[in-house]
Amino acid sequence: MGKNTLLSSRRFPAEIVIPVGQERIVSAPQSGLLDQMHVAAGQTVKKGQVLAHLISPDILNLQRDYLQALTQKKLAAKALARDTELLKDGIIAQRRYLETESAHDEASANLAQRKQALKLAGVGDTTIAKLNPSTGMTSGITLIAPISGQVLEQMVTTGQRVDMAMPLYRIAKLSPLWLEIHAPLEGLPFVKEGMQVQVPKLNASGHLIAVIRSVNKADQTLHLRAEITKGAEKLSPGQFVEAEINLSDQLKYYSVPKSALARQGSKALVFVQTSTGFKPINVTIISEQGDETVVDAAFSGTEKIAVSGVAAIKGAWLGLGGE
Structure with a gap:
């Protein structure tokens, strides 16, 4: 046993x-040309580290739309401030003020939408904050690591043209x-x-x-x-x-030959050798696998059990009335 x-x-x-949850795919936010790549497979990166730079004509259109929305928002804000004062002085009607307020809300929503489009295209908040009609626009997007980890795979090379959503890097925390x-x-x-x-x-x-x-x-x-x-x-x-x-130390599971088991009603038992003969030990059958049976029993693991002649031992034990 x-x-x-x-x-x-x-x-x-x-x-x-x-x-x-520990793996990320860095993909191209817009179609364009990869003019710079800063990391390769096998390198360890930190969250926010620059991975590559993408030149994309599409980003120019998104910036133009954002700057137009920004200008409209500023004009709408000025109009709202003016009409607020005019309404207080009783110079304009309530209806005109409400129309101006509605136009301001619409311009604000449009600006938020254009800003979100830029963020989805991979433009960071810092870059967006610096955008204004006087500074001009940029045609490049800087791609950064979304998590800290190791670059497991580099799918593209410098100078390659890529489509939107094309995978560029695979990064994972290991x-x-x-x-x-x-x-x-x-x-x-x-x-x-x-x-x-x-x-x-x-x-x-x-x-x-x-x-x-x-x-x-x-x-x-x-x-x-x-x-x-x-x-x-x-x-x-x-x-x-x-x-x-x-297996947990609390689990007292042992493998015994199927021939060592004896049945008494609904109970199963085995006979353990002692200095004077054999004594029965009740066991709980967990599973049976071929000629082996896994049992749960209060064994120490060093006992010797009878594997043959069990029927005779059981008969002698019952005849003696032992327990």
Whole structure:
């Protein structure tokens, strides 16, 4: 007899993946020409760091529309201020004031819309704030890193023409990482969130964060997900590794041969050898796998149990009336 080895002593295939929310794709906000690229795959970047520069004729049109809306907003604001004073003095009617106020609100909404269009095109708030008819317009867009992390992929090169929404860089935060594990379906009764998981060969570890109750039809495996918090720097997304799952110390699961079990009504028991013979120990059957049965019992793990002649031992035990 020994501790159940279904999970604790076996290694299972697993793949390293990037957790949801830790990866970003930097795409071209407008069509244009990439005239500068400042980072490449493998480099570590900080949030807000400049990645590339894009020249786009389309951005000129957006700036022109914004500046026109800005001028209209300023004129509408002046008209509203004037009519507010005239209304106070009783020079104009309420209706004219309301018309001026409506025109001001419309100009404000139009300006907000044009500003949002610029922001969606990749123009930052600082650049937008500096835009005015006297300083002129710019034809370039500076692309910045949306998160801190490592550049995993560079999809374009300097001098390349790109279309709107075309992916340029893939950036990811690589700590922590997820471990997608495929374990035998029979392990379902034993696993639960929070259990410790190791990648022994790479000295990395973490804990289970999800038991996904979706079985792989091809090989009847259970999908488990662990978060690797220690040694994540030694792992790479897409890497295949071997993982071990540690059952909780509170779980007293043991594997015993099916022939060692004896039944008494609805109960199951095994006979443990003592200095004077055998004594029965009640067990709870967790699962049966071929000739092995996984049981929950108050064993220390060093007991010797009868695996043959169990019927005779049970008969002798019942004849003695032992308990």
